[in-house]
Amino acid sequence: xxxxxxxxxxxxxxxxxxxxxxxxxxxxxxxxxxxxxxxxxxxxxxxxxxxxxxxxxxxxxxxxxxxxxxxxxxxxxxxxxxxxxxxxxxxxxxxxxxxxxxxxxxxxxxxxxxxxxxxxxxxxxxxxxxxxxxxxxxxxxxxxxxxxxxxxxxxxxxxxxxxxxxxxxxxxxxxxxxxxxxxxxxxxxxxxxxxxxxxxxxxxxxxxxxxxxxxxxxxxxxxxxxxxxxxxxxxxxxxxxxxxxxxxxxxxxxxxxxxxxxxxxxxxxxxxxxxxxxxxxxxxxxxxxxxxxxxxxxxxxxxxxxxxxxxxxxxxxxxxxxxxxxxxxxxxxxxxxxxxxxxxxxxxxxxxxxxxxxxxxxxxxxxxxxxxxxxxxxxxxx
Amino acid sequence: xxxxxxxxxxxxxxxxxxxxxxxxxxxxxxxxxxxxxxxxxxxxxxxxxxxxxxxxxxxxxxxxxxxxxxxxxxxxxxxxxxxxxxxxxxxxxxxxxxxxxxxxxxxxxxxxxxxxxxxxxxxxxxxxxxxxxxxxxxxxxxxxxxxxxxxxxxxxxxxxxxxxxxxxxxxxxxxxxxxxxxxxxxxxxxxxxxxxxxxxxxxxxxxxxxxxxxxxxxxxxxxxxxxxxxxxxxxxxxxxxxxxxxxxxxxxxxxxxxxxxxxxxxxxxxxxxxxxxxxxxxxxxxxxxxxxxxxxxxxxxxxxxxxxxxxxxxxxxxxxxxxxxxxxxxxxxxxxxxxxxxxxxxxxxxxxxxxxxxxxxxxxxxxxxxxxxxxxxxxxxx
Numbered sequence: 177x178x179x180x181x182x183x184x185x186x187x188x189x190x191x192x193x194x195x196x197x198x199x200x201x202x203x204x205x206x207x208x209x210x211x212x213x214x215x216x217x218x219x220x221x222x223x224x225x226x227x228x229x230x231x232x233x234x235x236x237x238x239x240x241x242x243x244x245x246x247x248x249x250x251x252x253x254x255x256x257x258x259x260x261x262x263x264x265x266x267x268x269x270x271x272x273x274x275x276x277x278x279x280x281x282x283x284x285x286x287x288x289x290x291x292x293x294x295x296x297x298x299x300x301x302x303x304x305x306x307x308x309x310x311x312x313x314x315x316x317x318x319x320x321x322x323x324x325x326x327x328x329x330x331x332x333x334x335x336x337x338x339x340x341x342x343x344x345x346x347x348x349x350x351x352x353x354x355x356x357x358x359x360x361x362x363x364x365x366x367x368x369x370x371x372x373x374x375x376x377x378x379x380x381x382x383x384x385x386x387x388x389x390x391x392x393x394x395x396x397x398x399x400x401x402x403x404x405x406x407x408x409x410x411x412x413x414x415x416x417x418x419x420x421x422x423x424x425x426x427x428x429x430x431x432x433x434x435x436x437x438x439x440x441x442x443x444x445x446x447x448x449x450x451x452x453x454x455x456x457x458x459x460x461x462x463x464x465x466x467x468x469x470x471x472x473x474x475x476x477x478x479x480x481x482x483x484x485x486x487x488x489x490x491x492x493x494x495x496x497x498x499x500x501x502x503x504x505x506x507x508x509x510x511x512x513x514x515x516x517x518x519x520x521x522x523x524x525x526x527x528x529x530x531x532x533x534x535x536x537x538x539x540x541x542x543x544x545x546x547x548x549x550x551x552x553x554x555x556x557x558x
Numbered sequence: 559x560x561x562x563x564x565x566x567x568x569x570x571x572x573x574x575x576x577x578x579x580x581x582x583x584x585x586x587x588x589x590x591x592x593x594x595x596x597x598x599x600x601x602x603x604x605x606x607x608x609x610x611x612x613x614x615x616x617x618x619x620x621x622x623x624x625x626x627x628x629x630x631x632x633x634x635x636x637x638x639x640x641x642x643x644x645x646x647x648x649x650x651x652x653x654x655x656x657x658x659x660x661x662x663x664x665x666x667x668x669x670x671x672x673x674x675x676x677x678x679x680x681x682x683x684x685x686x687x688x689x690x691x692x693x694x695x696x697x698x699x700x701x702x703x704x705x706x707x708x709x710x711x712x713x714x715x716x717x718x719x720x721x722x723x724x725x726x727x728x729x730x731x732x733x734x735x736x737x738x739x740x741x742x743x744x745x746x747x748x749x750x751x752x753x754x755x756x757x758x759x760x761x762x763x764x765x766x767x768x769x770x771x772x773x774x775x776x777x778x779x780x781x782x783x784x785x786x787x788x789x790x791x792x793x794x795x796x797x798x799x800x801x802x803x804x805x806x807x808x809x810x811x812x813x814x815x816x817x818x819x820x821x822x823x824x825x826x827x828x829x830x831x832x833x834x835x836x837x838x839x840x841x842x843x844x845x846x847x848x849x850x851x852x853x854x855x856x857x858x859x860x861x862x863x864x865x866x867x868x869x870x871x872x873x874x875x876x877x878x879x880x881x882x883x884x885x886x887x888x889x890x891x892x893x894x895x896x897x898x899x900x901x902x903x904x905x906x907x908x909x910x911x912x913x914x915x916x917x918x919x920x921x922x923x924x925x926x927x928x929x930x931x932x933x934x935x936x937x938x939x940x
Contacts, residue, residue, distance in 0.1 A: 373801055418619070418800070499586070
């Protein structure tokens with residue numbers, strides 16, 4: 177027997193009460209039980225997304241919310257800018273290129289954040305851009321982009337240009353405010369900071385964006401958000417929804433409200449700071465600078481051999497699963513997820529295991545060193 | 559406290575062992591744990607779909623499998639025939655009309671089955687039909703269409719015309735054999751006879767259909783089946799899948815194999831025959847003739863007042879949820895689902911409750927009458 181710890185940047189561990197809620201019994205999706213459930217969720221989920229408008233719940237993976245945002249908010253033949261700073265920006269570009277758009281890519285070195293001044297200059301040279309798309313946290317690099325500054329640049333460029341933000345690995349783990357950040361559409365998935373199994377996707381948008389959805393005639397059916405908005409007014413969904421996950425969502429939103437949103441965000445930042453201090457004490461190089469380090473996932477570099485040793489040892493001897501790099505970062509980084517149902521104590525455990533693994537691997541004594549740094553971060557703030 | 563019985567034609571009750579499996583703990587979708595899971599599912603799910611080819615698992619509602627079949631198998635500007643015999647045929651037509659196809663509708667009276675001779679004549683008058691689409695069971699009317707005869711007609715018309723069958727409310731409850739029935743693509747969802755919560759959709763197809771998927775250039779991303787087939791070869795999925803539902807699916811497929819597929823189908827037919835005999839003993843008119851009665855759902859007619867009384871009393875006093883009619887059958891029929899994790903004893907319970915409800919409502923003695931007929935069906939076969 178081995179206690180398992182899933183520390184990937186999604187899926188993430190499911191709290192016990194959420195598992196229980198998801199198993200409480202199936203209900204008809206056209207029953208009053210279900211409309212009561214949706215009615216209970218509606219206000220609570222707005223708080224987490226930082227919006228006063230409705231948040232659409234799709235029964236599908238996070239990727240579907242990227243496609244939904246794209247095909248509902250960009251009309252055929254429009255010019256759009258996709259910021260690509262990692263694997264999920266690249267996926268967003270692949271989605272955009274699937275449909276009849278003129279796609280302009282703003283490339284950012286993987287591991288770096290968008291430089292606002294440079295991006296402003298890039299954008300100013302383009303005409304008639306109707307949509308700009310960016311990750312908030314690029315999961316593949318653990319960078320949190322300066323979304324509020326990018327939003328301001330987009331609106332300064334043209335107040336009618338829509339700004340779509342991918343919050344799949346950040347919503348629920350870091351603060352959003354759609355109005356303050358000039359975000360027209362914020363999307364996310366269930367399996368990251370929202371502590372649910374994968375299978376739900378979310379689309380929050382303001383009234384300006386919603387109008388564009390209505391007028392957009394690009395062919396789509398399952399991802400046609402007009403149907404979801406109409407249904408949401410009646411506390412229901414246009415197609416049979418993933419009922420058990422939505423039951424779980426209600427429990428998750430209650431847990432978040434109980435801890436307090438600000439406390440949830442504080443906890444994520446504390447885990448990030450503890451982990452980063454600990455990794456540095458292990459002489460591991462962080463991929464991302466402090467200013468742009470995501471509160472939800474952390475990436476570090478080392479030799480390919482050492483990384484693969486760390487990952488295997490964590491999995492085989494400690495039951496801890498962490499993630500490797502994606503695409504051209506494969507073999508160059510490892511990523512530790514610290515979002516959702518995860519706590520400072522979990523950071524202590526993974527650092528403790530890594531101290532031992534590296535002490536043996538490098539024949540150098542790291543015992544207590546990473547943990548001490550993490551403790552300093554934790555206790556200094558108390 | 560009240561024991562709940564969900565007897566709608568989807569979602570359906572979840573077995574306890576499936577709930578437990580879904581709560582056993584989240585696993586990374588890029589881990590060997592997950593590829594092992596997919597590898598375990600692959601052969602078992604083929605048996606249930608009656609195919610030797612791969613079955614794609616989508617993380618989304620059943621409706622998405624209708625759209626996936628359509629946009630992957632019908633190319634732009636092609637002529638397609640949609641058989642519409644109820645609400646889900648109408649949905650399939652709505653999907654078809656969303657995309658650039660020439661859509662021909664073959665209308666069937668709601669509650670009737672396709673008349674093969676008549677359909678053959680209809681089809682023979684059309685040129686260059688590339689795809690024919692039909693429900694197997696039309697959930698909204700409880701009709702099971704003569705799919706094998708329709709499949710033969712389609713292939714006699716043109717051996718290259720693809721036949722797509724919607725098995726959302728029948729796969730797992732009634733036998734399919736893609737080759738024998740000339741079905742090129744069979745789709746389904748998780749929340750009906752497959753005893754899972756909603757949130758998974760399935761697409762089975764033969765090699766001919768798969769080739770068309772590859773050559774079809776209609777824009778699609780999340781529902782582009784090429785990506786799923788490529789991933790399936792590596793026992794994985796292109797996007798983060800609904801892991802907990804897939805864990806549950808593995809348990810469901812084991813349960814089905816343990817009971818034996820033929821026994822599962824027998825059980826469904828027995829529940830149908832018991833229920834139909836009982837409803838007739840209650841002087842309720844069945845919507846569908848014996849020859850086309852689905853083994854998974856049964857519809858009966860009565861006055862709007864009586865139907866609404868039956869439905870409310872079942873819900874309020876017995877905890878039993880059944881479904882009303884959809885679209886123009888609203889207020890004209892009720893539907894009782896009897897698929898998946900449901901047994902002859904459940905039929906006895908609902909008939910027993912209805913005997914009492916109707917005895918009081920009609921001031922006429924029905925005690926024991928429906929149950930007796932159901933018992934005769936059950937025990938005669940033993």
